Amino acid sequence: MSSQNIVPARASATRFVVPALLIAATVFFVMLPAFKPPPFFESLLYLLFFWIALATSWTILSGFTGYFSFGHGAFYGVGMYTTANLAGTLSIWWCLPIAALLAALLGVAIGAVVFRVRRLRGELFALLTLALTIVLATIILNTPIDGGPGKYLLGVQLPVIYENSATTIYLMGALVAMGSLAIARWVQYSRLGRGLFAISDDEDVAEVLGVPTYRYKLLAFAISSGIAGVAGAVQAVFVSYVTVSETFSGTIALYVILMSVIGGARHWLGPAIGATFVTLLNFTFVSGDSALAARIVIGLALILATLFLPEGVVGLFRKRRLAHVQPALEAAPAAPPVPPVTLRGAGVAVAPQLERKVILRGEGISLAFRGVQALDRVDFEIREGEILGLVGPNGSGKSTLINVMSGFYKPDGGRLLLDGENIARAPAHHIAQLGIARTFQIPRPFPRLTVLENVMVAAMFGGASMRQTMSIVKAREMLAFVGLAERAQALPSQLNLHQRKFLELARVLASDARIVMLDEVLAGLTPAEITSAIAMVRRIHGGTRTIVFVEHNMRAVIELTDRLIVLNQGRLIAEGAPREVMDDPAVVRAYLGAPDAEG
């Protein structure tokens, strides 16, 4: 799936083939009425266009971003009723943009509230959109927008472009469908798309890597609902009688989901393939008077697609491509080779450390989780170019502190000063863009993006803030650095734990972070892998990069770090040169679990 998202596929000559085909198809459909096809053919094509536009619009939000909407009928309905109410007084050419705008505004208004709440993902989001459709239908039914009996559009004057106004509707449908395909394709391969696919895979990680998740989701919602609005606006003229029961019936939402899932919801062309399949099937069976048979076949297709084609029909081609590179992936070494690096001896003179500039300072950082005081007025500083060890027994607050510094959690109290600016309440993506990057204790790669794409996201959205083409170069460079060049096209599930940890390292490196926070990067590794990982951390440091190193492996801590801070039960209990700190009686007591650990 994901290998088709990737930019290099577009960097070749084929980059221009698809847009040229889209333009050619648009010209073909616009010219078609000149050849006088039978009227039923125009109607059939119009229906096809309508479903292509609607299913494609659904995919931009739900397929790309992973926020499944069951309420797409609401945005389509806004478009329907915009035309139904305005077409008597305004030209249809005005109705279409107004419908798009109103539907997009509704999408943004809902998103502005819903996307702020982390909980409202998955099935909760789906239920909410369903509820929204019901609320909207009730409002429209009980106000002059509809009023109850429905709205007739028989008096609407449509410009005649060919011989009759029916062809004008066909033309509008063709343009909306082709336009929606062009927009979906643009979104998929753009920076926005890169962010949306990352959000779909792991929204929290996307945010921590620098993707402005809230803004991107709103944008996707606006584009998606805007297209649905225009499709509805044209459909109103096509059906010429608009009722609440028809417009807001669950069928519309169900059909677009069905079409997208069958065709492939994570690809711009997937919904169009699904829409073509379902519409033609419906047409064939209904014209043969067997609507029930059509439903059975569509249902079966959905079951088969769910079972065997999780990426839809488009996934068939994608799988073949991945299978093509599989032998090369298998041939790659199991563990990335790391050049021998001379480890620096333990303990570094304290005086030069103190002279280093403080780049991040925490003052009184506190955070409690339902009664558990994970961090209790912690004061600390991180100095430029040092490797700072952050240690402490299990549950002492190390990961929580990393989470606070990366913006993953907001502290209850205290200040976090980066070059003097308080970033304690800044969004995580902003902190990433300021050059603070982190790895996760248990690696969290984007599962459906390739290894290369995973690193590209960090290069594009982190401190480096690169353009997409440059991010490929950077990602390749960083994968080579950590020894994963051969695995660039693999999916993270094809990597072992050691390699997944190195993938996380490649991500923080690609982001050009000033401060790199490594959360238990050695946990779960074999002794040989630990040696290679320690060498890698040393190489990443390169004598200048600032690293915060959270670790339980004391050999590694002593070997690597310039300075240590020790947490116990959320409090900072010691700070200083590694060996001195480890000999500190308070630290010894904390590790041995003595009750008076604060000593």
Ligand SMILES: Nc1ncnc2c1ncn2[C@@H]1O[C@H](COP(=O)(O)OP(=O)(O)OP(=O)(O)O)[C@@H](O)[C@H]1O
């Ligand atoms: N999201 C959360 N919800 C509730 N409690 C939490 C949450 N995150 C951390 N805690 C609690 O906060 C305390 C500190 O946890 P934290 O994970 O920061 O410790 P740690 O030092 O990283 O531990 P370890 O070395 O085992 O990873 C623990 O008591 C933990 O249970």
